[in-house]
Amino acid sequence: MVLLRSVPPPSEGVRHEQGETTAVLDGKGLGAGTLYVAETRLSWFDGSGMGFSLEYPTISLHAISRDLSAYPQEHLYVMVNAKLNDEMQENAHDDDDEDKSSEEDECEGITEIRFVPSDKAALESMFSAMCECQALHPDPDDEDSNGDFDGDEYDVEEAAPEHGQGDIPSFCTYEEGVSGLRAEGQATLQRLEGMLAQSVANTFHMAGVRTDEANGEFDDGMEVDAGSTVAGQFEDADVDH
Amino acid sequence: MPLLSGLFYSFFKSLVGKDVVVELKNDLSICGTLHSVDQYLNIKLTDISVTDPEKYPHMLSVKNCFIRGSVVRYVQLPADEVDTQLLQDAARKEALQQKQ
Secondary structure (H helix, E strand, O other): OOOOOOOOOOOOOEEEEEEEEEEEEOOEEEEEEEEEEEOOOEEEEEOOOOEEEEOHHHEEEEEEEOOOOOOOOOEEEEEEOOOEOOOOOEOOOOOOOOOOOOOOOOOOOOEEEEEEEOOHHHHHHHHHHHHHHHHOOOOOOOHHHHOOOOOOOOOHHHHOOOOOOOOOOOOEOHHHOOOOOOHHHHHHHHHHHHHHHHOOOOOOOOOEEOOOHHHHHHHHHHHOOOOOOOHHHHOOOOOOO | OHHHHHHHHHHHHOOOOOEEEEEEOOOOEEEEEEEEEOOOOOEEEEEEEEOOOOOOHHHHHEEEEEEOHHHEEEEEOOHHHOOHHHHHHHHHHHHHHHHO
């Protein structure tokens, strides 16, 4: 359930609160209200108490929009991995709006929401707060993650429950270095980076890294006896050996 | 399995600053420069462009974005930035290390 009409804005763990913020849901303006970027969920409520909440796992991406030629005001853009109509109820398929990609969506559909604050200077804080809260909600650990993957539901996040589940994960930019990694992670990074640095330019056929299938291959590989050859686990890769 | 995210976390960290195309599970493809990645493979891109603007016209106006790791289907990389043999070797080595 994406929208929780009767749930009030959270009072705890609010990383950012932005008043005088208009919400535009799939192009329909909902008027001015207050955006609450909380650790548990993202909420927006207008003055009369009407509003909606979003669960972070349903937010595919969010971004700051500053191009006024594309949209007349700077705002926070949010793409939700679900279909919502203007009654703020979740809808599995919205056949009324043909300008949406409903016939191409194999899953629940997409909703685009804009949060337009009157204070444009707050956009960075709103964006950052959402990034932090998103990182607090990785996908739940899947019991099948040990190799029995069906493809579309396998996530790398499920493979790392021990890594700072209670910690606040941090983005690692190149400049920040390895400070966020644990000892074995640092060793891995150094090993990997050392190996990468030594690599000579070669010709490769593969242009993409598949984060889901490839991980499944590695996953299977770890369950195979160390003595067995592992060439077969990469058979899905496009590289010709 | 902390190994997997560790390996790809390291791998993507080594690609920060490179241009990539992130294809989401909802079929949206976003082209941009890899700004940063976290342990859950959430991705931040800068200087983005949308490869299918007709489908998602509203995306055209955004410059920087945060993509939830779990909605990523593929990350397309320049071929000359990826040493696949190295990556496979690293994975094998890590698998052996893990067993010790």
